[in-house]
Amino acid sequence: MTSASDHSSPADPGSLPLSLADITAAAATIRGAVAVTDCNYSRTLSDIYGCNIWLKFENHQFTSSFKERGALNRLHALSSEERTRGVIAMSAGNHAQGVAYHARRLGIPATIVMPLGTPMVKVENTRRHDAEVIISGQTLEEAGAFARERAKAQGLTLVHPYDDSLIMAGNGTVALEMLEMAPELDTLVVPIGGGGLISGMAIAARSLRPELRIVGVQAELYPSMYNAISGGQRPMRGDTLAEGIAVKAPGRITTEIIRKLVDDIALVTEDQIERAVATLIAIEKTVVEGAGAAALGAVLAAPEHYRGRNVGLVLSGGNIDTRLIASVLTRELAREGRLTQLAIDIPDRPGRLAAVASLLAEAGANIIEVSHQRTFSDLPAKATLLELVIETRDKAHLDEVMARLDAAGFKVRL
Known part of the structure; x- marks a missing residue:
């Protein structure tokens, strides 16, 4: 994890283009139509990472x-x-789903422009709310340019996903709820894409509790706000599990607010985001998308930065494709040494496959997949390549299995 600090003391939120009064007014506006989600203490995560962790379950919104x-x-x-x-x-x-859902509730026609590569689960969920969905642009910024042109041509009102004071005020209600439910919090960790969530939350939190530490989190592949605040030139590229915060151009208003009120911005790797998604499923039994797991990713990446503190993490969303969940969980099993692919050179004669299988059974390993390859390998004609996927209890158990295979004379490659 990489981090950047831009200031040593927070600014007065009263000097910014959004106030606590705007956020409390937003809370009254959305009351009854938006869920007041739980903010629960996680005993297990707290024990693992050496701090007191509360989770704000925004993935439980409709x-x-x-x-x-x-x-x-x-x-x-x-x-x-x-x-x-x-x-x-x-x-x-x-943002598409939020606009489409509430526009339908209020009887407002809605058009949503989504960039190419948007997960299908999000596209279909948006269409389900009766919005017109247009797929255009390689990036969110290109989709935004198309949306602005369409808005001008058809007289539509553009509802920006983050650089809008009313959007930020609504988002800031997350902090109001967290501080009411868990008044002992001294640190908030919040994902950053364009900055609309952390901006609203920072103004609310600084107004109520000026001493609070506020940390933003971005995917290392898309460090746009990190660059804006630190003056860095880190590249933005590639596919990230946290596509919800993969924003190349942060907001103008949000950047101003974050520069003044946010203590630090942490960058998390894809590996850390994946581990966070898997951890939340395994421990909290809650499904969170990559962007929604970024806050936990920052804590697991650098627990020493949070040790002994009372930390509130925002699980900002849970829209993730089921196939992707399966991939993330399988990869985490591999990292933990619980799922491993082995390649074993064996003589091509009766009984050798059975011998390997018997040895693995005796060692307590479970065979998940088997491939017996004679043709497409560089082994001699009298040899065969045995490829196995095995399940073990943990890394120590895997090491024990590997030692048994080696002692039995089997040449194994991971």
């Missing part, structure tokens, strides 16, 4: 994301004429 808070607050501010003409938004998924 659309499985905090995004509907800001979206609803923004939609309520439309004039009757704007409601009739309709709205347009660009989004990689969660």
Whole structure:
């Protein structure tokens, strides 16, 4: 994990373009239509990472994301004429669903522009709310350019995913709820994409508890806000599990707020994000997307930064494809030494496969997959390549199995 600090003491939130009064007003506006999600203490995660951890389950919203808070607050501010003409938004998924769901509730026509590569689960969930979905642009920024052109041509109101004071005010209600439910919190860890969530939360938190430490988290592959705050030039590229925070151009307003109020920005690797997703499923029995798990990723990457503190983590969303969940969980089993692929050179004669299988059974390993390859290998004609996927209890058990295979004279490659 990499981190950047831009200031030693927080600014006065009263000097910013959004106030605590705006956020409390947003809380009243969205009350009853957006869930007040749980903020629960996690005894197991606290024991593992040496700090007291509370989890804010925004993945339990109806659309499985905090995004509907800001979206609803923004939609309520439309004039009757704007409601009739309709709205347009660009989004990689969660903002799209929040806008589409609440627009349908309020009888407002909605068009959503989503970039190519948006997970299908998010596309289909958005269509399910009766929004017109347009797939356009390689990135969120390109989708945004298309949305602005369409808004101008058709007289639609653009509902920006983050750089809008009403959006930020709605999002800031997350902090109001967390500090009410867990007043002992002294640290908030919040994912950053364009910055709309952490900006609203930081203003609320600093207004109520100026001493609070606020840490933002970005995917290492998309460090846009990190670069903006630190003056760095880290590249942005590739596919990230945290596509919900893969934003190349952070907001102008959000950058100003984060620069003044956020203590640090941590960058987490894909491996750390994957581990966080798997950990939340295994321990908390909750499904969180990559962006939603980023906050826990920062803690597991550098637990020494949080040791002894009372830490609130925002699980910002839970929209993740089931196939991707399976892949993440399988990869985590491999990291833990519980699932391993072996390649074994054996003589091509009767009984050798059975001998390997018997040895593995005696060692307590479970064979998941078997491939007996005679043709497509560089082994001699009288040899064969045996490829196995085996399940073991942990890394120590795997080492024991490998030692037994070696002692029996089998040449094994991982």
